[in-house]
Amino acid sequence: MAHGRACAARIRELAQRAGWPLVRTAAEIVACCQVTPLRAWRLAHGWPLEEAADRLDEVCARIGLRQPHLGKAGLSCYELGKHPVPMWLLDPLCRLYQTRPDWLGFGGDYSGGEPGERPLFPVLAGPGKGGEKGSTGDLLNRTDHQEDPMRRRELLRTALAGLALGSGLTPQAAHALELLRQDAEHTVRPPALEPTTLDEWEHIVEAHGYALKTAPPLSLLGELAADFAELQALAQRGLRLHDRKHVYYLSAQLAALMGVTLLNLGEPRDAWRWFNTAQAAAEENGDRALRGWVLTRKAISGALPRIRYGADPVQTARLALRLTEQAQALTRNIPCAAHPMAHAVEASARSWLGDRPGVSAAINRARDAFARLDAEETRASSFCFPEQQMRSYFSGSLTRVGLTREAYREQQAALPLYSPNETLEPTLIRLHQAECLVRDGDVTEGCRSTVRVILDLPEERRAPILWSYAREVARSLPKEAQHTPAARDLREFLASSN
Structure with missing residues (x-):
């Protein structure tokens, strides 16, 4: 379980009292907070992201290298493993944190030490490899002893054994008790996620929203699945209510994009299941605009396409109508993309029923609602409702009911609005x-x-x-x-x- 900056600050305070070297402090942060070594070394120094990025620029300028100007977002991406660290930055990073590459997580130390010598930075070897079983070094590995309560009792007793009255706590004993206290605190008051973590995820999800318009669906599916898996690992931590709702919001968006991508790949059944997941996440979040958007996407990309794969047109169109009615009710009086989109999708559902007057009426309502949107809601993102997408929906509906003259007008107006990449x-x-x-x-x-x-x-x-x-x-x-x-x-x- 990853912890916040407060946990790292407590370890730094303990390190200062005990006189630990930086390498020990960073190792403790890796083990306790379950962060990457690169992030742990920054936390061991007590620097926020922005300060560390500025210091890295200064180091590069001092040794005659170009300044990377990573800023908070760029450095955080390296720390999270989102992007590989370029080779030329390894030396400046080692200079910045006063360490060596393998302790930052880049490779390992294969020089071979004296027989029985323990590595200075045992945590980088992976869980359970920090020392011999039964040593207090195992206390640095929370995962191992959390899974085995009897093992944890033994390690705690070992750490606290042999203390003399009035002699004070040893560093090992103090650390063991601190871990115990932190476990209790995280149970009753889960740590807040760093703001940069959620900011990064918003950027990732937003990028996928644009990529859905331009990327080949097969390549996009792999990227979406990998990021969804990582986001779910984040969701499974003990999070505060605000953070949990934020993660649900992002999960709903990603799950819906998975559904659209699977539909584009000709997998309507799998797409439908992903839209169900998106709907569940949106309902847990509670945001009405999000719920309306997911229901509308479920209607146009989950329900109606099944008709082309043999589903009953009348029953499926009626299901889509129910979804759009729910979306319209949720988003009424909210200036969001989902409201005109729901009316446009209603027109599509009615076209499958051969309801010409209903199609025309729904299109008019969609136009009226679209006219009230601000520019932010009409961007060329999958989470918005750009004019060309609206006209594309109109084109399909009008074509299906044989109103070809009106359909031609929508087609001719829509096509010039698309970028060459779409x-x-x-x-x-x-x-x-x-x-x-x-x-x-x-x-x-x-x-x-x-x-x-x-x-x-x-x-x-x-x-x-x-x-x-x-x-x-x-x-x-x-x-x-x-x-x-x-x-x-x-x-x-x-x-x-x-």
Whole structure:
């Protein structure tokens, strides 16, 4: 369990009283607070992130190297292992903390000491390797004795044995008692997370929100899964209520992005389960705008796409309508992206029911709500509702109910708004255009356009969701056009995707 700066401060105070060298202080912080050696050495010096980053710049300037200007965020990323430390920075870091690379966690000491000699920095060897079993050095490893209460009792007795009345506590005995007190304190009052920790996670999640628009889904899935696992490890600590709610908020966002990515990869069942997880996390957090956003995402990316994979259209569309109604109720009178998005998704659900008047009414409500948003809520992030995304939803709904003239207007207005790096949504809009051609009677061009839109993409960008939309174009072909050469070519092309 990672502890806060207060825990490291207590260890520094104990070190000053006992006269420990810095290496011992850093080792104690690693063992007790479960932080990386790089962070432990900074805490052993008692420097906040910003001061350490400034001092590192001074060291680099003094020895003639360029200044890294890491700031708080950059240095914290190195400490957390988010980014590898470049080789040229190892020497300045060792100079800054007055230590050597292996004690900072970069490699190990393989020089070979005298037989039986214990390493100066045993904690870096890993849990349970700091010394011989039964030694008080094992008290530095909280994980081992927490899992075995009898072992802990034995170690505590060993540490406290042999004290003479009036002679004071030995450093080992004082440390053992301090660990015991800290355990009790962390149980009744969990430590607050460092503000920089949550700030870093907000930046990570926000970056994924943008990456969903531009990155190939398969590569994005691995990044999302790794960060979600790390965030859940953070959530499983004993956190204060405010921090716990913050972690739930970030978990809901990441879980929803996992759901969207899995859908894009053609895995609607797995996507649905991730949206359920996102909904549970959002409900634990309680933020109404977040809950509305998750419900809306669940409707458009969790429920409705299942129709393309064989789910009953009427039942599934009605489920999506219930989700959008809940989202609208939650976000009413809140100027957030989820409110106009919920009305736009309602239009999509009604299009599957063939409800033309309902589609038009929902689109008008979405426009009115969108007009009340500020610029922050319309950024090109997955957590916002940019104009091009709204028009993309309108395009699909209007196309599906045969209002092709209105659909063309939305398509023509949306496409110029996308950045060159975005491919998924613009491709969906071009497939809507192909379907509009088919519905307007130009079957040959509609079929050829569908094939051309897919083939124009690099292979790694041909996500399964695009093939499902292309099949929707094929399903829109009128009976009399089913056996035309263009229709046959389209079916053969779609069969090749399997």
